[in-house]
Amino acid sequence: MVHAVRRFGRWTATLLALAAASAASGSVAQAQLGPQSTQADEGRANKGNWTLANRFSTAALRAISYTQAVQPRFLGQTDSMYYNWKDRNGNRFMLFVPSPTGGTKRLLFDPAKLAEQLTMLSKKPYDATNLPFQTITFLKSHKAFRFTVDTVRYEWTLATETLKSNGRVVRNAPTPVDEEVNTQGGGGPGGGGARGEFRNYNKDSSAFVFARMHNLYIVEKSSNDTVQISTDGAMDYSFGYRDTTENARQLAALAGGGQQTDGEQDDTDDANNRDQRIRPNVSWSPDGKSFAFVRRDQRKVKELFLVNVLAQPRPVLIHYKYTMPGEEDVTRSELWTYRRGDKAVKQINVAKWKDQSLMNVHWPVNGDKVRVVRRDRPQRAVDFIEVDVATGAIKSLLADAIEGAALEPKNIAYLKQGGDFLWWSQKTGWGMYYVYGFDGGEKRPLTTGQWNANSIVKIDSTTQQVWVSGQGREAGEQLYQTHLYRVNGDGTGFTLLDAGNAHHATTLGENGTPSVVSPTKRYIYDSFSRMDMPFKSVLRDGATGRILSTLEEMDLTKLKELGFKNAETFSVKAADGVTELYGNMWKPFDFDSTKKYPIITYVYPGPQTEGMTTGFSVRGPLMQLAQLGFIVIEVGHRGGSPLRSLAYHRYGYGNMRDYALADKKYAIEQLGARHKFIDLDKVGIFGHSGGGFMTAAALLLPPYNEFFKVGWSESGNHDNNIYNQNWSEWNHGVKVIAKADSAAGAVRAGGTGAARRGGPAANAAAREVVQDSTNADKIKFDIRVPTNDELAGNLKGNLALATGDLDNNVHPGGTIRLANALIKANKRFDFFIYPGEPHGYRGTGPYNQRMLMEYFAEHLLGDYYRGNGEIK
Structure with a gap:
């Protein structure tokens, strides 16, 4: 699912594809050709334009894509x-x-x-x-x-x-002391240090802490003594260590997304580093006297397994900890603190909910009190607390909760040290920031309205001005276009700083925020674009947002010489007839309005990100596919994006299988009515990860399996009950039940609203209970996510499944289980396994794209390009 990444907001050029094995029950055009004539190039009924498509391959475009935006x-x-x-x-x-x-x-x-x-x-x-x-x-x-x-x-x-x-260069050597460490891109106290640096210093550099073999050590610079301050560190219950095993090397290669070959090392692989010291992720207090650490206990978490069959001289077993939805033994979080002068670190009991998670650990003033956000396992309630380190006393500063959806808290920010703090909430149905007093208690909204205040870009602690990014506020614009605003801490003086109908977001600044504010805040470096407008980078006045000068504009000269044209943008209605959806359309560059073209949609269901590009992108795989003779689109759907209202974002809560299909179908039908060149009898769909899951569902679930004729499904989480616990429970919903009801509750899908949108209805015998710190041993978490396997008997059209056999994100077992169900249902389908590939398919990108194009050419154009083993 690439959720960290995942995430898909940042598209890779090596997106999607797979190989097809046997010819399935093909299109009418192919059937008319007959088995012998399909082998000959001259006999193809409607040949795809392979010459034009090859001209726009990823390899062909790589050298002439050039820089998109200025990154200061x-x-x-x-x-x-x-x-x-x-x-x-x-x-x-x-x-x-x-x-x-x-x-x-x-x-x-x-x-x-x-x-x-x-x-x-x-x-x-x-x-x-x-x-x-x-x-x-x-x-x-x-x-x-x-x-x-x-x-x-x-x-x-x-x-x-x-x-x-x-x-x-010495491998993993610390950054030289005379070099400037570039901290742009985030990293708070205790965050990532320079490469190779094992020391985590306090603010005045009078002490540092490091980890070795699971335990913590502190060094006081005044004495230069090294003191061990923990003794119970162990595998899967660690303060930090460097894993030098072969298993670690294999996992590092998978994390890099590349193809594992014998003898190759990924830059992130520390298995050969003999220095066992590493930098622990502790958070130091501003006065440098204390630090805190979230320690995670995975000792009871079960392992998952993969086999690297390409390893030499023998296949290698790869194992890793992996929690699945509803499991009893999951990762558990603990808060540990240390005050300089103490003999050892100590744990502070902050338990409120069973299997709660801890996040945003920070020290607001000094080393006496630490603050942390705790969240319950269903992720429907959060509690912001302050902990007295000496006594362990806990003070609740605020609580937030929701029903029928999941919370998505953001990091807390302070207007000044020891002053009011900012809290992000969707309590009105829209993501807004609110000002709270230092000791809790809401004072006022910082932002208001029906739009999404997405992130805090910068705060001036002297003037208490705040720079906020957001979407959907500017009238007449596509709702996902990001803008930068400045507002006073008292909620006054709200000002747009990057006016213009465009997406003012790049990969710049902290956490990818838009429009970089300069250190003195006098200027803004802004790069903006739309899908139909290439990037332009400018300097703006920090007070007014007025453009002062143009820095650079993206160079499309060579692309246009090849015949490149920008994608077209469009909007349609969702299946409710009211909600606006946005999309992009790629046409063949030799487009003929008098012809009929099959239409193919790329999909990704979200809900952590929507499979729809807002800013400019060449989008090579989609653009290249269109050149064969297709209309290729991407379009949003309800439940797909967190950048709109809570109702929009959580539309699919309780039904993580089919919620997006009605909007996809209706969007394509509207485009077909709008454009006579679209052939609604020839509709294809493809996607990777969650998009692979959605693609298969489209060909399995009535009535969509009548509408979508060809599906290309890669690395899909077809059975979310064996996908990771955190993502599945967060986005589908989990029910808290008494253990006595657990057997009855096993069929419960979780989440209110499931029955309303077609998800499984609640099981009345599985009574939801209130969880607190006193009944942890009496409750159980129940979840059952609908799977594609259950629909195998409904398959129509042509479906191709693929997976990498070393996918440690979406385990290949999900695809293999669906294949097994299709075989048992006596269904014809295409199946391919990429040897040695993890989730990203990076090692076989060009091959992927070629097989994808051939599959759609065969089944939507009647162009049986795959005459033999040669790829032309």
Whole structure:
């Protein structure tokens, strides 16, 4: 499902595809051709335009896609920044110094001089327009920067324009003390440190803590003594350790998404690092006297298994901890604290609910009191508490709860240290921020209205101004387009800072927030686009949002020379006839309005993200598929996105199988009525992960299995009862029942509203109970998610299933179980396993895309391209 990632808001060029084995009950056109004539290219009834499609393959586009948007890297705490930019003229690093009149832009260094000196030092030829590095690290003095080429670290001095070699990079070596650590992109206290750094320092660097072999150690710089402060650390109940086993190496390779081959090492793999010390994720207090740590107990969690059949010389068993929905033995979270001078860390009992989770641990003022958010297992209630470290006393600051949906809390932010804090809630049905007093008690809304205040971008603790990103506030715009706003801490002075009908969001700033606010807050670096409008990066005035200068515009010159055209945007209604849905449409670049084209929809059900792109994207796999002779679309659906109302987001709560299909079908029907060139008798659907699940459901569930004729389903979580516990329970819903009722409750789907939207109705014998800290041993969590397996007997049309055999996200067992059910139902389908591939299919991307195109060409165009084993 790629949920971390997952997430799909960030599309990879190696998206979807799989191989098809046997010809299923094909289209009418194919049947008319007969088994022999289908083998000949000349006999194809309606040949796909393979020449045009090949012109827009991922490989063909890679070299000419160039940079999309400026990603500023600030020089210290100044507003000046540098960035790397590539267009048809080559790759270059730029320095930009802003000013109220627009600022100045120039080359950061002379690329010709650097290339010349790099060639002499490395004995390898390099060109000034295509230097072999894209990232640099400045020294803290800002007088020089460093970069790495072929494992050698080089240093360029700006004033003298000279290059020197600092020797080969030592694997996992700590970041040199004279280098500037780029913290853009997040990471709070106790968060990720520089690569290779095992020390987690307090604020004044007078002490640091590290972990080794599951236990914690503290070093006081004044004495330089190393003191062990925990002794009970163990496997799966650890404060941190470096796993050097072969199993760890295999898992690291899977996490990288690449194909595992013998002898290769992923950069994130620490299995060969002999230094057992690692940086623990502790959170230090502002005064540097205490730290806190969430310790997770997985000792009773059951393992899941995969077999790497490609490993040499023998296949290797890979095992990992994995919790599934409704299981009794799940990961449990504990709060541990330490105060300097104590002999050992100690646990503080903050239990309220059975199997609760802990998050957002922080120290608001000093090391005396720590704050944490606890959330119940059904994820329908949260409690923000303050804990006295010395006594263990707990004070509840606020609580939030909901029925018939799940909560999605965001990190707490303070207007100033020891002052009011900001809490995000959907209590009105819309995500808004609220101002609370330091000790609890709501004072006022910070934001109001029927739109989504998505994240806190920045807070000025002196002026108590807040920069907030959000969606859906600006009239006349597509609802997912992100904008940046500034508001005073008292709720006044609400100001739009990046006006313009576009999506003002990039991968910049903390947590991917939009429109980077400069360190002094005088300027905003904004990159904006729409699917039908390529990226433009500008400098804005920080007070008014007025554009001061243009930095760069995305270069589409080479793409357009090939015939590239922007996708078309559209909107339609959901199946309720009221809710607005948004989509994008790709046509063949040789489009003929007098012809009829089959239509194919890419799908991803969410609900953590919707399979619909808002900002500009080439969207290579979808665009290439269209060139064969298809109309290819992506369109939203109720229940698909958290960026709208709570009702929209949680529409599918209690029915995580079919809730999106009615909207997909109705959207395509509206497009067919609107455009005569769309052939509604030839409709295809495809998706990966959750999209694979949804694709199979479309061909299995009446009446959708009559409408969708061809489905391409990859790595689907077809049985969410063996997908991960947290995601399934969060999005489908889980019921809290007395253990005596557990047998009766086993068929309960969970979540109110399930019956209303077609999900299984509640089992009356499974009585929901109230959970608290006193009845943990008397309750059980019940969930039963509808599966695709149950619908196997309904299969119509042509369905292809695929999975990687090393998928440790959506286990291949989900696809294999569906295949087993289809076989038992005597259904014809296509099935493919990618050897050595994890969830992302990154190792076989081009092959994936080719097989996907051939499958749709065969079953929707009657173009039996797969005449033999040769791929032309």
